[in-house]
Amino acid sequence: MTLTQIRTQSKEPEHPPRKPTGATGMRLIVPLQGVVQGRGGLILGSLIPCALFYFFHLYLKRHRSANPSSNPPSPSASSPNLADIPRTASRSNLSSRGSFGPGRASISTRAMSIAKPNDSPYYIGLDKVSGNPYDRTSNPDGIIQLGLSENRLCLDLIEKWMAKNLRDSIVGTDGDDLNINGITTYQPFDGLMELKVAMANFMSRVVGKVVSFDASQMVLTAGATPAVEILSFCLADHGNAFLVPTPYYPGFDRDMRWRTGVELVPVHCRSTDNFILSVTALEQAYNHARKRGLKVRGLLISNPSNPVGNLLPRERLFDILNFAQEKNIHIISDEIFAGSVYGEDEFVSMAQILEEEDFDKNRVHIIYGLSKDLSLPGFRVGAIYSYNENVLTAAKRLTRFSSISAPSQRLLASMLSDASFIEEYIETNKKRIGNIYGLFVEGFRRLGIRCMESSAGLYCWADMGKLIPSYSEKGELDLWDKLLNIAKINVTPGSACHCIEPGWFRCCFTTLTEDDIPIVIERIRKVAETCKSPG
Amino acid sequence: MAIEIEQPTVGLSKVAVSETHGEDSPYFAGWKAYDEDPYDESENPSGVIQMGLAENQVSFDLLEEYLEKHSEASTWGKGAPGFREHALFQDYHGLKSFRQAIASFMEQIRGGRAKFDPDRVVLTAGATAANELLTFILADPGDALLVPTPYYPGFDRDLRWRTGVKIVPIHCDSSNNFQVTPQALEAAYKDAEVMNIKVRGVLITNPSNPLGATIQRSVLEEILDFVTRKNIHLVSDEIYSGSAFSSSEFVSIAEILEARGYKDSERVHIVYSLSKDLGLPGFRVGTIYSYNDKVVTTARRMSSFTLISSQTQHLLASMLSDQEFTKNYIKINRERLRKRYEMIIEGLRNAGIECLKGNAGLFCWMNLSPLLKTQTREGELTLWKSIIRDLKLNISPGSSCHCSEPGWFRVCFANMRSKR
DSSP: OOHHHHHHHTTSOSSOOOOOOHHHHHHHHHHHHHHHTOSSHHIIIIIHHHHHHHHHHHHHHOOOOSOOOSSOOOGGGOOOGGGGSOOSSOOSOOTTTOSOOTTOOOOOHHHHHHHSOOOOHHHHHHHHHHHSBOBTTTBTTSBEEOSSOOOOTTHHHHHHHHHHHSOSOTTOOTTOTTOOTTTSSOOOTTOOHHHHHHHHHHHHHHTTTSSOOOGGGEEEESSHHHHHHHHHHHHOOTTOEEEEEESOOTHHHHHHHTTTOOEEEEEEOOGGGTTOOOHHHHHHHHHHHHHTTOOEEEEEEESSOTTTOOOOOHHHHHHHHHHHHHHTOEEEEEOTTGGGBOSSSOOOOHHHHHHHSOOOGGGEEEEEESTTTSSOGGGOOEEEEESOHHHHHHHHHHGGGSOOOHHHHHHHHHHHHOHHHHHHHHHHHHHHHHHHHHHHHHHHHHTTOEEOOOOBSSEEEEEOGGGSSSSSHHHHHHHHHHHHHTSOEEOEEGGGGTOSSTTEEEEEOTTOOTTHHHHHHHHHHHHHHHHOOOO | OOOOOOOOOOOOOHHHHOSTTOTTSHHHHHHHHHHHSBOBTTTBTTSBEEOSSOOOOTTHHHHHHHHHHOGGGTSOOTTOTTHHHHHHOOOTTOOHHHHHHHHHHHHHHTTTSSOOOGGGEEEESSHHHHHHHHHHHHOOTTOEEEEESSOOTHHHHHTTTTTOOEEEEEOOOGGGTTOOOHHHHHHHHHHHHHTTOOEEEEEEESSOTTTOOOOOHHHHHHHHHHHHHHTOEEEEEOTTGGGBSSGGGOOOHHHHHHHTTTTTGGGEEEEEESTTTSSOGGGOOEEEEESOHHHHHHHHHHGGGGOOOHHHHHHHHHHHHOHHHHHHHHHHHHHHHHHHHHHHHHHHHHTTOEEOOOOBSSEEEEEOGGGOSSSSHHHHHHHHHHHHHHSOEEOEEGGGGTOSSTTEEEEEOSSOSSOO
16 A cells, blocks of 8 residues: 555545645655665564554644645646746746756755745735736726735825825924934834834724833834744744644745744634634644644734634633643734724733733733734834843844834834824724725625624635535635636635635725725626536 | 742743844944943043944935935825825835836946846845845855855844854955955865855955955956856845945946856845945845846745835935936045045054055954054954043954954944034
């Protein structure tokens, strides 16, 4: 009995696991080949069947956190990024070929995995949209972007502020807030104090003023992306692991793992629990990691959650803190959507719990940023908020690699300090998100597609399970492909988020206007008709 | 009754607790001394004078003047059109206009002797990030880069800390003005081999920090031949290219490649930044220019961790595309730096102190070995401490730059705006 036979058998197990790519399979096969080729008669008799059974068992249980799909969608969807680099000086055609020919200096192993074309639907979809983006007037047949959680609903408010406050020159007289005097030179890499103070106040307002944040516990970074990576570097060594509840933001696979060598162990959440983390699942995942020989250094939660959009209830936060204490691990709480809570439920920040209750603060680190709540991803502003002096010291030193440009810091410090503007912005933002959410979800409901209960975020988590040809990852990707290439809508399939139940899709609606919604619904409806399974 | 059990404190990673950040070295200790007691003409005339920070303030007035006159660069106009796109723009390709501006600026600095393709420009938040990124891409943990000594102390941190990559020094000495020789290259390569370390590339700084001198064409040719023979990469950090006192004295590796018809150029990568030439370190603008498609793609993706604010890109794009402005700026900046350099050299010579013949950069490489009690590293550090303490001058000791000969110091002269 060979391993290849086992692999085909494992296609339809009871709980559809992630289908690992061939690479993982190889890692199991190679050591086994040594066994199979026989180093002694003893092996043939008993060890091989035991070893094969063990690996088969491990295979089924293994939940991948690397590129999920071994069935890449139709070739038309994949666009190797290398294609758009015109060849000028370089002679060799390097497209998707892999390593160089003889005599060419190779790049590192780390880089090789990053260099090959992205096969995750998350990135493929984003690429496709940029090639043919929808525009109501100039490109009505283009692809509508529902795969990027970007908030365009309140840009008009920010535009107005800019127009009013940006002086004609940024080299103005003294006393002019926005001039560049004094900020062209080297600044503290972890951010100007004026911006830290402004961010601390903003964060406080965002969580409804129930917590006050201390600017001295903050480290600013060029976006939340490096903030997550820096924490990963500080809290874990190469080969260690973080537990992450699924479904999770696909970018974590890159931010937490790429250069750090850290592994992500999924903690599977289910629709029956509204995809809210359970302690049982946490314990299971932790033990599973232990069995794999992985040292768990922390738990990464996103609250409000991406991609589901729900909030962790207070009691669950207590459970998480207790769990972390018991296992002596860290907690990273990514609260980047804290200001995008439009529903009735109460958002409780980790900071609030720590202020109210007596838990060990040293293990908690919060991530924040202005890309979602203030709609300014282009300005690159992220923050690490920690209670741990050592982590703050180490993180500060690492910000030299990811500092925010000084003029942008000054501009944003000024904007965030404008209390009445911020007040108006936060309230209006919530209202507008809530409004679009309502219309969007209603449109889906009329199509027979239900969305998970959510009260935050820039997206909804839609159950299209009834529309997929087979209840599997492949079925889900088939639908995703249809939606992308026929309906010309880019949404993010649950498998890209490591969701254990097929058929769920994240649909971001904050790039749409009210008028766009019927168009989106109509396009989906046409595809949905063709998908209705018989009987 | 509950029994209190002492919980072990939750641990941090090796990276977090490692000393590779280098902040305890004399190079940074001097900065701390300055931070605690900084010189100010009026407020603190007896404070420590900072001559250990390679910052360029000599031409700030030119920038100020430009920005005053061209306000459209710093705003999005009344009613803020174009703002939306920038607010949302987080594409790691960077603004095309900005990449074009950087490419054209780099061409101008080299007097048009090399061409740069905007699509090979990868943007990073500063050259620090660019160097680290390249190291991640070109080498695996445990591999090494060969770097000529003396070198910028920050490399110990930028190239090694998170990457796990090692630096193996290429020893240079004063007998030939610290130039890299083929023998030194081979010796360094052999050193690595003996330690069972795989060499992935050579990293040079041209013009050199801390020497303040450009690398000669013949030496560049030799280095290029060496890396080709060994089939490894070459990173040329040309961050001071616009600070060469005369344009003709600086030869970029790009020129050598062009002369060779770009044969075998995929192993070459150039790092640049606006922190030194334009005196804008606070803006965090760096770039990797690579002749290797795969490196460009990978670097671009990895730059997600270190993107430049779109506002800054927009602001600088128009400024750097203004060829009249840049031509004038580059010329005047070079002139002013040269004057400052000559002033310092003259002053030092009168005090009986010799410096290495320099022709670029924001500093000079001073020889204080006659003043050392013992021709050792300890002797050098003793002298350095007394310079900080008694003369209230922060200068950088050669040992922090891994110089094999004691007694050399780097003195920065461009980080003050007014005359002193």
